[in-house]
Amino acid sequence: MAKPAAMTLLAWTRLLRAADLASQHCAATLREAGLPPPEWYDVLLALERGGPQRPRDLQVTLSAEQYTLSRLLDRIAKAGLITRTPCPDDARGHTLDLNSEGKAMRAAMWPVYAEAIEAALGARVDDEGCAALASLLAPLAEPVSG
Amino acid sequence: MAKPAAMTLLAWTRLLRAADLASQHCAATLREAGLPPPEWYDVLLALERGGPQRPRDLQVTLSAEQYTLSRLLDRIAKAGLITRTPCPDDARGHTLDLNSEGKAMRAAMWPVYAEAIEAALGARVDDEGCAALASLLAPLAEPVSG
DNA sequence: CCTCGTTCAATGCAGTTGCATGAAGTTTCA
């Protein structure tokens, strides 16, 4: 029932605005380079790091809604970047894997994405500041109810 | 061309995730209370604070895209919370104003919104932490290109 | 082996967004 303190409200507005501007910048930068949006990168990277896996697993890693991920994977598959093969153990699911185009796309996206992150955050907050930010934001990394 | 440092990347992911979870929580809380989404609150508050004004002015205050705001105002007007009267000085625009339902709605939303902010941020980061967050995020408050 | 509760994934539908464009009004300046 407690109302937020003035400082909490300030941090709140800054947090939302900063994240909005930063992610907008990234999305715009990728778009201008003719590349897919940032969420594709997250999927491609997770598959490259974690190897072939099922949507279920990706859902946990990316903490995305089930239906969001389902449709995102549809689009990525339609673009020919991943393959879906039936899962032998469980006929409900399929195993997702990066193909060579997918790997190439991830590699092509990274420099652009990295540059955008650097412009949006790295160039504005020094290393020490980033460390402070990361540790201040750590408690916000899990769902509110949990 | 510089690639982000490891700490920058950590802060980046935490920032996006924190903001996403926090805003999700707020939106969900308002929704569960049968109230309009957070962006309505921002409009109602801006009108209450700034008095009658044109979409153009709101657009600056809220830093929203022109078409986003245009349609948002449509919905809010359709819900009967604001009035649009032709602007005498400039026939292109109209003046927006809160009516009594609009004021009542803003007042009704605040406790719920405040509670959600407190749960998402206030209860997790103390006052000093919020102050630190706010000052670290200050440089991110303006567009990347500007 | 069946049945019931659970998990995995896709999808219908309505609402929202982004981009591009359009229509109407205003300002500038020769």
Added chain:
DNA sequence: TGAAACTTCATGCAACTGCATTGAACGAGG
């Protein structure tokens, strides 16, 4: 004055999102 440039706001269209539901397959217990 009047044509060109700019501002203000709305909207067509395609893409995306969220919620709710469905359908299929799994697994536990009788």
